[in-house]
Amino acid sequence: MSEYATRPQKRATAGTERGAQLAVPRGKRLWDRTWPPLLAVIIALLIWQIVVLSGWRPEYVLPAPLTVGQTLVGQFGEPKFWLAVATTLNRALVGFAISVLLGSAIGIAVSRSRVLRSAIGSLITGLQTMPSIAWFPLAILLFGLSEQAIAFVVVLGAAPSIANGVVSGVDDVSPQLQRVAQVLGAKGMSMYRHVMIPAALPSYVAGLKQGWAFAWRSLMAGELLVIIASRPSLGVQLQFFREFANAPGLLSIMLVILLIGVLVDSIFSSVANGVRSRRGMGVVRL
Amino acid sequence: MTLSEAQATATILQSAAIRVQNVTKRFGRDGQQTVALRDVSLTVKPSEFLCVVGRSGCGKSTLLNLIADLDRPSEGFIDVGARKVGVMFQEASLFPWLTVRGNIDLALKLSGVPKDLRADRIQELLETVQLSGMGAKRPHELSGGMRQRVALARTLAQDCEILLMDEPFASLDAITRDAMHEQTERIWAERHLTIVFVTHNVREAARLANRVIVMKPAPGRIGSQFSIDIPRPRRMEDLSVATSAADLHELLQEQEAGHE
Ligand SMILES: Nc1ncnc2c1ncn2[C@@H]1O[C@H](COP(=O)(O)OP(=O)(O)OP(=O)(O)O)[C@@H](O)[C@H]1O
Ligand SMILES: [Mg+2]
Numbered sequence: 001m002s003e004y005a006t007r008p009q010k011r012a013t014a015g016t017e018r019g020a021q022l023a024v025p026r027g028k029r030l031w032d033r034t035w036p037p038l039l040a041v042i043i044a045l046l047i048w049q050i051v052v053l054s055g056w057r058p059e060y061v062l063p064a065p066l067t068v069g070q071t072l073v074g075q076f077g078e079p080k081f082w083l084a085v086a087t088t089l090n091r092a093l094v095g096f097a098i099s100v101l102l103g104s105a106i107g108i109a110v111s112r113s114r115v116l117r118s119a120i121g122s123l124i125t126g127l128q129t130m131p132s133i134a135w136f137p138l139a140i141l142l143f144g145l146s147e148q149a150i151a152f153v154v155v156l157g158a159a160p161s162i163a164n165g166v167v168s169g170v171d172d173v174s175p176q177l178q179r180v181a182q183v184l185g186a187k188g189m190s191m192y193r194h195v196m197i198p199a200a201l202p203s204y205v206a207g208l209k210q211g212w213a214f215a216w217r218s219l220m221a222g223e224l225l226v227i228i229a230s231r232p233s234l235g236v237q238l239q240f241f242r243e244f245a246n247a248p249g250l251l252s253i254m255l256v257i258l259l260i261g262v263l264v265d266s267i268f269s270s271v272a273n274g275v276r277s278r279r280g281m282g283v284v285r286l
Numbered sequence: 287m288t289l290s291e292a293q294a295t296a297t298i299l300q301s302a303a304i305r306v307q308n309v310t311k312r313f314g315r316d317g318q319q320t321v322a323l324r325d326v327s328l329t330v331k332p333s334e335f336l337c338v339v340g341r342s343g344c345g346k347s348t349l350l351n352l353i354a355d356l357d358r359p360s361e362g363f364i365d366v367g368a369r370k371v372g373v374m375f376q377e378a379s380l381f382p383w384l385t386v387r388g389n390i391d392l393a394l395k396l397s398g399v400p401k402d403l404r405a406d407r408i409q410e411l412l413e414t415v416q417l418s419g420m421g422a423k424r425p426h427e428l429s430g431g432m433r434q435r436v437a438l439a440r441t442l443a444q445d446c447e448i449l450l451m452d453e454p455f456a457s458l459d460a461i462t463r464d465a466m467h468e469q470t471e472r473i474w475a476e477r478h479l480t481i482v483f484v485t486h487n488v489r490e491a492a493r494l495a496n497r498v499i500v501m502k503p504a505p506g507r508i509g510s511q512f513s514i515d516i517p518r519p520r521r522m523e524d525l526s527v528a529t530s531a532a533d534l535h536e537l538l539q540e541q542e543a544g545h546e
Contacts, residue, residue: 280426
């Protein structure tokens, strides 16, 4: 609430009296926003440490946070680690990009055509509930142990959410605003360009965010199941550390997977909130 | 058809900017139908300033929607010729993703005003509605009355011949409203607009109109008409305006009594 109230002031240009006055509260606001998740992380680490200290599992199975942290820092020096990160991010990027293109195209088609909607509208929602891991046997059968198999499942995971974002965005465009635009002379393409697309944007961004989460999950499942020889990825690293019973290594890779997921998600969140607050919609914190 | 006959037809066509003929509008399916308008006929002359008053729910907004071709009559027909119709809706309905300037700019763009002329036009329109410094604001940062005035500026940005206004000044203070009356009247005269103006305020109707029609509710019909010949410029405080408003008020009350 307070966040929303202070938004407009952010636009005061730097150097004006208002801008200068705001410099301090703005830093404080950043802190206000950072400390709760920071505290949560510290508590999680503490619990982890306590479980380790309790001796529930031997330390070579469940290492302490500090050990994992050291291993992680150690990984940073290894080219193989960066190669793995690069491979995985590349797959994520390509898969997500295809999903965006495909999902948007399908979404636009479905939102425009009544026949398509009744034909595949509910199928899209149905696909969303399908656990992506269930696609892999088929994907491997179709494409073998290949990049295509992984991309296939990533796209099947992400595209429905994106398509859904488009459809619900277009469906929710206020009829009153469409009427206003019609009176102002918008029709066909200009109606799409000036009204439908901007009005559907918040829902589209929400769809992209959800699509990303599905893409990332599907990708990790894929990398564990579809192992391509001599191509290190984060999934392969996980398998590798498990086979060698290297718990600190395993956990450090898991941390990396978590961090990348959260980081990208927070980018989508901030874009979504930027879009929403600029038009006076409530800011959603997820 | 002889030349004089053609001319006569043209004059008849010209003598009506808006023709509403035996229009009935029903909402909903059988069973629980609402008859919003029943057998409404109305002619608005070019450059006429027509005010419509009547109880809430008597079909005023419905009538404007039909004239603007945003909805189709259940029976009867409506003719505005080839005239362009602009509408200022009851709710400001600004595009929330655009700034105040952006909202007006879009209206100009859709009217085909070239880019290099738009900045000046926007400034001029913002001055007309007394919001010069507000161009960079977003709709949600404005008060209700400010939003209405942006909507007015956006409506005036269109190059239209018929202007339909649905309670446009309902949330303005008296002084701002007086100013908006003057501006509306000025633009009406300058551009030879035909205006249909819905209001609940009989004084406002007497201040602005050449003619006032009083609508009756349930189902919506035209009750009576009232021509106002007070010379312009008029002011809200003028005695003649007050007298006309009192007459109108009485008419509304009589109609109410007759209805019961
Ligand atoms: N889309 C709709 N669907 C069903 N009924 C409607 C619809 N629009 C209007 N009505 C009905 O038509 C009648 C007239 O509505 P309208 O909005 O034209 O009234 P109004 O005279 O503009 O009232 P107000 O002064 O309160 O704005 C009302 O009874 C309303 O319930
Ligand atoms: Mg109304």
